[in-house]
């Protein structure tokens with residue numbers, strides 16, 4: 001489990017992370033979304049032990065990460081900009097990893113040759129960007145990590161490979177209770193794989209949700225009335241958004257779907273439909289007042 005409590009980090013006078021709290025449970029995939037400059041990379045550098053926090057706690061399974069090589073050996077970090085030794089083939093890089101990571105699994109390395117169709121004798125730096133990313137996942141998965149930190153992970157991978165890589169990761173999440181934190185700019189990329197999503201903005205998590213809860217908690221209704229819409233119809237705090245066109249009303253509301261429907265039926269609408277709601281729409285309404293620049297970047 002990854003745990004961050006009250007994490008604060010400044011560069012000079014500029015506070016980049018501000019009293020930040022975040023938790024990624026075992027067997028869980030947490031999607032970290034945020035516009036450019038929100039502080040995602042800075043947070044990840046704390047999670048991977050590269051930065052020391054000014055204040056707060058950053059742990060994996062209750063162990064501090066900074067200067068803790070044992071904890072780091074149970075973690076895989078796949079950055080956006082990969083680094084490989086210039087003279088090493090994939091096989092040689094694998095040997096290097098096998099020396100560093102105590103749980104390295106050679107059987108898995110051989111088996112995954114079926115998934116990653118790249119000649120393991122080739123020098124890694126001579127491979128294409130997408131192929132290098134495949135190698136990073138291939139080797140990363142063979143270290144049998146307890147924690148995976150992925151920065152824009154599928155950038156550069158073709159759609160078939162994206163699917164294969166996510167299948168492998170999600171299999172590890174389910175079978176080995178791996179905790180995964182994925183950083184991205186884009187909600188669509190995360191919605192199929194994450195069970196939690198947090199939005200980072202100006203160094204704070206401004207919205208954090210469990211996706212199953214979110215999908216069952218927010219609903220979209222379309223209503224039509226034979227005459228005027230009754231005065232004061234459903235105007236409580238549960239209404240996140242309403243659009244009225246003549247006697248037709250579109251409502252996004254939070255709460256138990258059946259209770260909301262019962263309430264609406266009391267006003268005798270001639271039409272009352274429940275419409276499908278995408279995760280993107282839910283976030284737009286949830287973000288409300290803080291949504292300005294976030295909506296345009298992470299929900300593009």
Ligand SMILES: Nc1ncnc2c1ncn2[C@@H]1O[C@H](COP(=O)(O)OP(=O)(O)OP(=O)(O)O)[C@@H](O)[C@H]1O
Nearest residue numbers: 011014016034035036037038039040041042043185
């Ligand atoms: N070493 C540093 N020294 C000074 N300022 C820094 C340093 N690292 C990051 N910052 C500043 O901290 C803020 C957050 O940067 P960070 O790279 O964490 O954002 P990000 O969310 O990863 O952005 P992006 O999506 O663009 O990669 C930025 O304003 C950046 O200029």
